[in-house]
Amino acid sequence: MRVLGVDPGLTRCGVGVVEGVPGRPCTLVAYYVVHTDPEDELPLRLLHLDRSLTDLVAEHRPDSVAVERVFSQHNVRTVMGTAQASGVAVLAGARAGLPVQTYTPSEVKAAVTGSGQADKAQMTAMVTRLLRLPEPPRPADAADALALAICHVWRGGTRSKLAAAAERVRRGRSD
Structure with missing residues (x-):
C-alpha cells in the first residue's frame, strides 16, 4: 500500500509518501515541505x-491519503490556517478518488512510538529508525507527514479491511 501523509500547515505543509503493509517496516518513497508566503x-x-x-x-499515485486531524489550539489564527490547509489536503485526496483518513496527533504518536505523549524529537527519531534513513527528515513537518503515512499503513490498512468486512456482512444480512 502506498500512502501520502499530510501534516497540514498554511506556511509549511509537510508531505510524506511511504509504501508498506501492516506489521512490516515501511519504505520511504519521498518527502516534501510545501511553503506558502x-x-x-x-x-x-x-x-x-x-x-x-x-x-x-x-506524481506518486498513492492508494490513500492520511491527514492530521486539526485539534483546538490556543492560537485561533494558527488553528484556522491549519484547518484550511487540512481541508485542501482532504480535497486533493478526494478529488483523486482516494480514500482519505484523518488521525489525531496522539493516534500517530502511539502508532509510531508506542506512546501518545511522545515529543517531536522522539517522533523524528522513530521515523528515522522505522524508515531506515541515514539521517532524520527535515524539517519536522516532513517527519510528521511521514509518521502520518506510517500510521495509516499500520492502522488504516487494518481499519479499512475491518470496514470492508463489516460492509460485506451488512449486505449479506440485508439480502
Missing part, C-alpha cells in the same frame, strides 16, 4: 497548496 493573500496561498498537493498525488 505569509505575505500573500489567503486565496493565493490555498491555491498554491492545492496545486502542489494535487501534483504530488498525481
